[in-house]
Amino acid sequence: MRTAPGESLIGTRPARLLAGFVVLVLLLSACERNVSYQYRWDLFFKSVFTPSPLILGGLGLTVAIAVVSQVVGVILGVLGALGRLSSAAPIRWLAGFYVWIFRGTPLLVQITFVYFGLGVAGIYAWDRHPLFGIAGAIQAGTVALALNEGAYMTEIVRAGILSVDIGQMEAAKALGMTYRQAMRRIVLPQAARIIVPPLGNEFNNMLKTTSLLVILGVGELYVTFSRLNGTLFAPFELFLACALWFLLLTTIWSFIQSWIERRLGRGFAPTDSGPGWRGRLFGSRLRPIEDPSQVSGGR
Amino acid sequence: MTQISPHILDALGTVGPASGTVVQATDVHKWFGRLHVLKGVSLEVARREVVVIIGPSGSGKTTFIRCINHLEKIQQGRIFVNGHLIGYREANGKLVEDREKNIARQRQEIGMVFQRFNLFPHLTALGNVVEAPLRVRHMPEHEARDMGRDLLTRVGLAGKLDAYPAQLSGGQQQRVAIARALAMNPALLLFDEPTSALDPEMIGEVLDVMKALAADGMTMIVVSHEMGFAREAADRVVMVDDGQIIEQGSPDEVFGSPRHERTKAFLSKIV
Ligand SMILES: Nc1ncnc2c1ncn2[C@@H]1O[C@H](COP(=O)(O)OP(=O)(O)OP(=O)(O)O)[C@@H](O)[C@H]1O
Numbered sequence: 277m278r279t280a281p282g283e284s285l286i287g288t289r290p291a292r293l294l295a296g297f298v299v300l301v302l303l304l305s306a307c308e309r310n311v312s313y314q315y316r317w318d319l320f321f322k323s324v325f326t327p328s329p330l331i332l333g334g335l336g337l338t339v340a341i342a343v344v345s346q347v348v349g350v351i352l353g354v355l356g357a358l359g360r361l362s363s364a365a366p367i368r369w370l371a372g373f374y375v376w377i378f379r380g381t382p383l384l385v386q387i388t389f390v391y392f393g394l395g396v397a398g399i400y401a402w403d404r405h406p407l408f409g410i411a412g413a414i415q416a417g418t419v420a421l422a423l424n425e426g427a428y429m430t431e432i433v434r435a436g437i438l439s440v441d442i443g444q445m446e447a448a449k450a451l452g453m454t455y456r457q458a459m460r461r462i463v464l465p466q467a468a469r470i471i472v473p474p475l476g477n478e479f480n481n482m483l484k485t486t487s488l489l490v491i492l493g494v495g496e497l498y499v500t501f502s503r504l505n506g507t508l509f510a511p512f513e514l515f516l517a518c519a520l521w522f523l524l525l526t527t528i529w530s531f532i533q534s535w536i537e538r539r540l541g542r543g544f545a546p547t548d549s550g551p552g553w554r555g556r557l558f559g560s561r562l563r564p565i566e567d568p569s570q571v572s573g574g575r
Numbered sequence: 576m577t578q579i580s581p582h583i584l585d586a587l588g589t590v591g592p593a594s595g596t597v598v599q600a601t602d603v604h605k606w607f608g609r610l611h612v613l614k615g616v617s618l619e620v621a622r623r624e625v626v627v628i629i630g631p632s633g634s635g636k637t638t639f640i641r642c643i644n645h646l647e648k649i650q651q652g653r654i655f656v657n658g659h660l661i662g663y664r665e666a667n668g669k670l671v672e673d674r675e676k677n678i679a680r681q682r683q684e685i686g687m688v689f690q691r692f693n694l695f696p697h698l699t700a701l702g703n704v705v706e707a708p709l710r711v712r713h714m715p716e717h718e719a720r721d722m723g724r725d726l727l728t729r730v731g732l733a734g735k736l737d738a739y740p741a742q743l744s745g746g747q748q749q750r751v752a753i754a755r756a757l758a759m760n761p762a763l764l765l766f767d768e769p770t771s772a773l774d775p776e777m778i779g780e781v782l783d784v785m786k787a788l789a790a791d792g793m794t795m796i797v798v799s800h801e802m803g804f805a806r807e808a809a810d811r812v813v814m815v816d817d818g819q820i821i822e823q824g825s826p827d828e829v830f831g832s833p834r835h836e837r838t839k840a841f842l843s844k845i846v
């Protein structure tokens with residue numbers, strides 16, 4: 277690790293990041309400042325500290341859509357990965373085709389196609405099937421996000437499975453397990469350790485990507501603030517507040533993620549359980565070397 | 576201090592019949608692509624017999640024992656374990672690969688101990704041992720745990736039940752691996768160079784476990800160049816060279832007065 281001289285003076289990395297941020301804001305407000313602009317900080321503080329039910333509703337919807345899309349995406353990813361590793365060629369092709377399509381086209385196109393495309397063509401009219409009373413646009417948006425996520429998770433899960441030593445599958449089979457049992461009980465739990473860090477990044481992205489559903493008018497967090505801005509016109513204060521809410525979500529998630537990673541690290545070398553929450557938030561100085569080949573067998 | 580029980584198999588309660596043929600391999604041929612690795616291997620192993628396989632590197636020892644539990648396919652010949660044709664079934668005179676479920680069931684009868692241990696790193700020592708009895712045999716949990724604890728105690732690991740493989744030495748890991756294989760109460764144990772990945776000071780503790788098993792009447796096929804073990808525990812030593820068995824006999828015969836030139840040359844290199 278490179279250590280810059282004087283680093284000890286400025287202090288820790290979070291402190292430096294914060295300092296940089298403050299300087300940036302000061303610089304921005306110094307140059308080209310609209311002197312006549314009256315900051316309405318009350319709007320900012322109100323929407324951060326005493327958020328209206330509208331904002332809380334948007335927040336809830338963002339979390340709900342992100343969680344459901346991610347969960348479904350992980351399930352699709354596991355199925356897709358098993359498909360890509362299948363011994364049956366047609367299943368391999370099908371899984372490969374799925375990944376090819378959904379990673380090869382823009383998410384925005386997928387979202388609009390799933391909702392408007394399928395809807396208008398009469399293939400699936402989302403608004404005519406309000407499952408559990410959920411609006412069609414929300415359903416369609418969630419489905420599109422999940423399908424897209426599944427394609428990325430397929431590659432992540434596949435890489436995780438391939439990183440597990442082949443001797444693990446053989447040892448499980450030698451004990452009389454079927455391929456399914458060996459996958460479920462032996463290989464996937466070990467692959468999970470490799471999968472979880474990138475999965476965490478995926479979910480972090482997912483929390484923010486839900487804002488793309490603005491295109492369908494789904495009232496999640498971003499759309500809520502966007503609408504507030506439409507009536508109050510205070511983009512600086514409102515979108516700053518909006519950003520803070522997203523930051524809160526991703527920060528909470530980073531705590532959860534490091535907790536999960538530490539749990540999955542059981543049984544592996546103690547230094548190998550991934551960066552803690554500090555490292556996750558601000559970048560860790562000493563990143564343990566990931567070497568999947570060391571996971572099994574070795575002394 | 577390692578305390579290895581002289582009667583490891585007692586942990587399993589039941590002991591199989593005393594006589595009969597466990598393994599019957601006839602004219603086994605194996606190709607890896609165009610590489611002819613096994614060129615007509617025939618071997619019979621009686622119940623309670625301990626067979627040690629020796630031979631130069633690349634001669635096909637590993638491949639042969641992996642064929643016995645169908646981790647490798649064979650292209651010609653037949654392998655029977657306990658009278659069951661392994662890995663294949665006959666359909667109008669031709670051999671076709673058996674269904675996965677049947678192969679898995681056959682493998683329950685055959686324990687295997689690997690050169691690199693292949694313990695499950697996400698499970699504790701006890702977890703490794705009880706995994707297959709629980710998931711494959713559907714043994715009640717308390718019963719499986721009792722048996723697992725007993726087995727691990729008998730291989731000298733009473734204090735390591737909750738240790739993960741990464742926290743164990745190589746010799747300890749290999750003893751867990753042996754206990755794991757035994758937990759399925761197999762009729763046959765296959766060992767592929769079980770001590771060759773170990774530091775010298777750990778070889779003894781693993782060989783002690785294997786000797787105790789041999790004395791207990793376990794049927795074993797052991798690929799190993801540990802002459803001391805072979806002399807003490809083996810009923811028969813089989814010399815493999817270039818995919819064929821070129822000589823076999825008692826340890827005294829093969830080590831003391833080898834008949835084949837290539838056996839002599841090989842033995843002169845390993846002592
Ligand atoms: N999966 C494989 N694909 C292709 N060739 C293989 C494969 N496994 C083994 N072989 C080849 O088959 C031959 C026999 O290998 P095998 O591992 O059975 O030898 P061995 O007698 O166990 O040797 P060693 O003492 O080095 O372990 C070697 O030439 C090896 O390169």
Ligand SMILES: [Mg+2]
Pocket residue numbers: 636637638767768
């Ligand atoms: Mg070998």
